[in-house]
Amino acid sequence: MATEGPDLYENLKIRYPRGEQVLDFGSRPSPSRRVLGTLLAMGLAALLALGAALTAVATLRARDQAELRVARAELEALGPLLPPGPDGSRSPSDSPDVAQRRRDFLGRWLQGLGLGWRYHKGKIYYFSWDEKPWREAKEFCLSKRAQLTSVTSRDEQEFLARESRGGYYWIGLEDGDRNDTWRWVDGTVYSPANSFWAPGQPDRQDHGQQGREGCAQIHPVGTGLWNDHNCNIPFLWICKRDLGGP
Incomplete structure (x- = not known):
């Protein structure tokens, strides 16, 4: 019986031709490269979004500055529209009292514009950022010495529809x-x-326990025409202050 020699595979060495790779990933990137590519794509998207946001802010700021210039020009010529003095009288337009009250009045209105009010032909309008039922919105406007806006002309209606x-x-x-x-x-x-009701409005629909529609709103249908709605449902709102008011 022949003596067993060493295992046939014990000293077997596998040689590969030069240049041949044992593992071939082809065109697939390594995990680290994939992560890096994802991060670069996210970074580029963030930069583009930031650029768009900055452009939008710059546009709004430029428009606000233009409105402030218009408001300042009109307010500086407000002698006859200034509120009366403490005694109920109006001083001559060239008196120091009127000049001081004009400056104070101008300052208050410009401050209002800086807090988000929009200026239009002698009045300023506040377009809310949150929602309230109609009566709460009315109380908010009163707290700002304003009123929920009325609409007295087609020009005012077009302004409100555009800004909404x-x-x-x-x-x-x-x-x-x-x-x-x-x-x-x-x-x-x-x-x-x-009036500027949308076609078929007001229709005073019944909302059951919440009641019928009895309050008006600027509505997207008809490019800002009016719609009646239930007063208890929260919506955005618009306040108005008259430039000649106190």
């Missing part, structure tokens, strides 16, 4: 006794001939 940018905003129009006797809360006389 397709949103739903309460305005200061309510139907007090369910008989289509609409009224503006700031005392402006409501005129059906000078």
Whole structure:
């Protein structure tokens, strides 16, 4: 019986031709390269988003500065519109008292513009960032010595529709006794001939326990035309302050 020699595979050495790779990943990147590529893509997207945001901020700032210049020019010529003095009288336009009150008045209005109010032809408008039911929105405006906005002309309607940018905003129009006797809360006389309802509105739909629709809003349908809605449902809102007010 022959003596067993060493295991046939014990000293076997496998040689590969030069240049041949044992493992071939082909075109697939290594995990570290994939992570790096993802991070670079995310970084580029973040930079593009930041650039877009900065551009938007710059545009809004430029528009605000232009509005401030217009407001300042009109406010500086406000002698006849200034509120009366403590005794109820109006001083001559060249008196130091009127000059000081004009500066104070100008400062208050410009401060209002700086806090997010929009200026338009002698009035400033606040477009809210959060939502409230109609009556709470009304109280907010009163707390700012303003009113939920009335709409007195086509020009004002177009301004509000443009600035609302397709949103739903309460305005200061309510139907007090369910008989289509609409009224503006700031005392402006409501005129059906000078209203801007969307087709088929107001329709006073019934919302069950929440009640019928009895408050008006700027509505995206019809490019900012009016719609009646339930007063208890929260929406954005618009306040208005008259430049000649206190």
